[in-house]
Amino acid sequence: MQPTETMDSGAPRRIAHLDMDAYFASVELLRFPELKGLPVVIGGRRRPGEQGFQRLRDYRGRGVVTTCTYPARAFGVRSGMGLMKAAALAPDAILLPGDYETYSRVSRAFKAAVAEIAPLIEDRGIDEIFIDLTGVAGSSEDLARRLKEAVKAATGLTCSVGITPNKLLSKIASELQKPDGITILGLEDIPARIWPLPASAVNGIGPKAFEKLEAMGICTIGDLAAADPAQLLMRFGQSYGAWLHEAAHGRDGRALTIVREAKSMSRETTFERDLHPREDRERLTAILLDLCGRLAQDLERKGLAARTVGVKLRFDDFSIQSRDVTLIWAVASADGLRDAARDCLRRVTFDRRLRLLGVRAGSLVKPVAEGAPRPLF
DNA sequence: TCTGGGGTCCTAGGACCC
DNA sequence: TCTGGGGTCCTAGGACCC
Numbered sequence: 001m002q003p004t005e006t007m008d009s010g011a012p013r014r015i016a017h018l019d020m021d022a023y024f025a026s027v028e029l030l031r032f033p034e035l036k037g038l039p040v041v042i043g044g045r046r047r048p049g050e051q052g053f054q055r056l057r058d059y060r061g062r063g064v065v066t067t068c069t070y071p072a073r074a075f076g077v078r079s080g081m082g083l084m085k086a087a088a089l090a091p092d093a094i095l096l097p098g099d100y101e102t103y104s105r106v107s108r109a110f111k112a113a114v115a116e117i118a119p120l121i122e123d124r125g126i127d128e129i130f131i132d133l134t135g136v137a138g139s140s141e142d143l144a145r146r147l148k149e150a151v152k153a154a155t156g157l158t159c160s161v162g163i164t165p166n167k168l169l170s171k172i173a174s175e176l177q178k179p180d181g182i183t184i185l186g187l188e189d190i191p192a193r194i195w196p197l198p199a200s201a202v203n204g205i206g207p208k209a210f211e212k213l214e215a216m217g218i219c220t221i222g223d224l225a226a227a228d229p230a231q232l233l234m235r236f237g238q239s240y241g242a243w244l245h246e247a248a249h250g251r252d253g254r255a256l257t258i259v260r261e262a263k264s265m266s267r268e269t270t271f272e273r274d275l276h277p278r279e280d281r282e283r284l285t286a287i288l289l290d291l292c293g294r295l296a297q298d299l300e301r302k303g304l305a306a307r308t309v310g311v312k313l314r315f316d317d318f319s320i321q322s323r324d325v326t327l328i329w330a331v332a333s334a335d336g337l338r339d340a341a342r343d344c345l346r347r348v349t350f351d352r353r354l355r356l357l358g359v360r361a362g363s364l365v366k367p368v369a370e371g372a373p374r375p376l377f
Numbered sequence: 378t379c380t381g382g383g384g385t386c387c388t389a390g391g392a393c394c395c
Numbered sequence: 396t397c398t399g400g401g402g403t404c405c406t407a408g409g410a411c412c413c
C-alpha cells in the first residue's frame with residue numbers, strides 16, 4: 001500500500017506543526033507535581049528496588065539525557081548529552097527513568113484531541129505532528145489557540161504551535177516561541193524571522209552538513225539563501241545541493257503523509273560493559289536470543305513478517321558494522337530471526353570488544369498463514 | 378565524563394537479466 | 396571475444412530525525 005498523502009493542488013496551504021513542550025519530563029511532572037520548578041532529567045535505565053527520587057550525581061553507567069525540564073536546561077543540560085556529563089552540570093537534578101508506555105498513551109490522547117479539530121494529521125513521532133489546516137475554517141491565531149486548548153484539556157500539557165504555508169517553515173516556527181508558544185508566519189516574514197537563524201535550524205541540516213557549510217562561511221539560513229547555487233551543487237551534490245537552496249528560501253512543496261506503513265522494526269541494546277566476542281560468548285548469545293524474542297513479539301503484534309533480517313554491531317571504538325540477509329521466505333518467529341541473524345554474524349570479523357548488539361527486521365510483509373490456500377496468480 | 382534506542386531515506390557498487 | 400545500456404534487487408554504510 002502506498003502512503004496516503006494530502007492532495008497538492010498548488011493552491012496556498014496552511015500547515016501547522018505542533019510540538020509538545022519537554023514532553024517526557026512534562027508527563028512526569030503531572031505524576032509528581034512536587035517536582036515542578038526543579039531540574040528534572042529523564043534518562044538511564046530503571047534500577048530495581050530504587051526508593052524515592054534519584055539524584056543525577058548518584059548515577060553511574062552509560063546512558064544519555066532523553067529529555068529534561070526547562071530548569072535543567074538552564075544548567076546547560078541538553079537532550080542526547082551523556083548522563084555523566086549532565087551530572088557534572090546539574091548534580092542535584094532529579095533523574096527519572098523513562099516510562100514509554102505512559103508517554104505513548106498520552107501521545108494517543110493529544111493526537112485524538114487534535115483530530116477532533118483537524119483530521120489531516122502527519123505523525124512525526126511520539127511528541128509532534130503536522131496538521132493540514134488548509135480547509136479548516138477560522139483564523140490561524142484562533143486555530144492555534146483551539147489546538148493548544150484541546151491538547152491541554154486532553155492531557156494537562158502545554159505545546160507549541162507554528163503555522164505557515166509549508167512543513168519546513170512550520171517546523172522552524174514552532175520552535176521560535178517555546179514553550180507554550182504560537183508563531184504564525186507568512187512568506188513575507190522569511191527575511192526578518194527565518195534568515196537570522198543558524199542553518200542548523202532547518203530540519204535536514206544536521207551536524208555534518210552544518211560543519212561543511214560553516215567551513216564555506218555559511219552560518220545562517222540567510223547566508224545559505226545568498227550562497228551561489230552552483231557552489232552548493234558542487235559541494236553537496238545535485239539533490240542535496242538543490243534542496244539546500246530551496247529550503248533557505250522557505251520553499252517546500254511536500255504534502256503531508258497521513259498513513260505510513262512500517263518499513264522496518266528493530267531491537268538493540270548497549271551493554272553495561274563492553275563484551276569480548278569470545279570470552280563473553282555465552283552472554284552475547286543470551287542477549288541475541290532476547291533481542292530476537294522481543295523483535296518476534298513486535299512483529300506478531302503488528303501481524304508482520306520479515307523478508308530481510310540484519311544485525312548491527314557497535315564496537316568499543318564506536319564504529320558500526322551491519323550485515324543483512326534476504327530470505328526466500330519471510331520469518332516472524334524468534335527462532336527464524338535467530339537463524340538468520342547467526343548467518344549475518346558469521347560474516348563479521350570480530351577484532352574489538354562489542355558495545356552494542358541489534359537485530360533488525362526489514363522488507364516487512366503480511367505473512368500468509370501456514371496451510372492457507374495460496375493464490376496461483 | 379564519552380556518546381540510548383527506535384526509525385527513515387539516500388548513495389553506491391555489484392549481480393543479474395533483457 | 397568484445398561491446399553497449401537500462402532496470403531491479405541486494406548489501407553496507409552514513410546522515411539525519413525524534
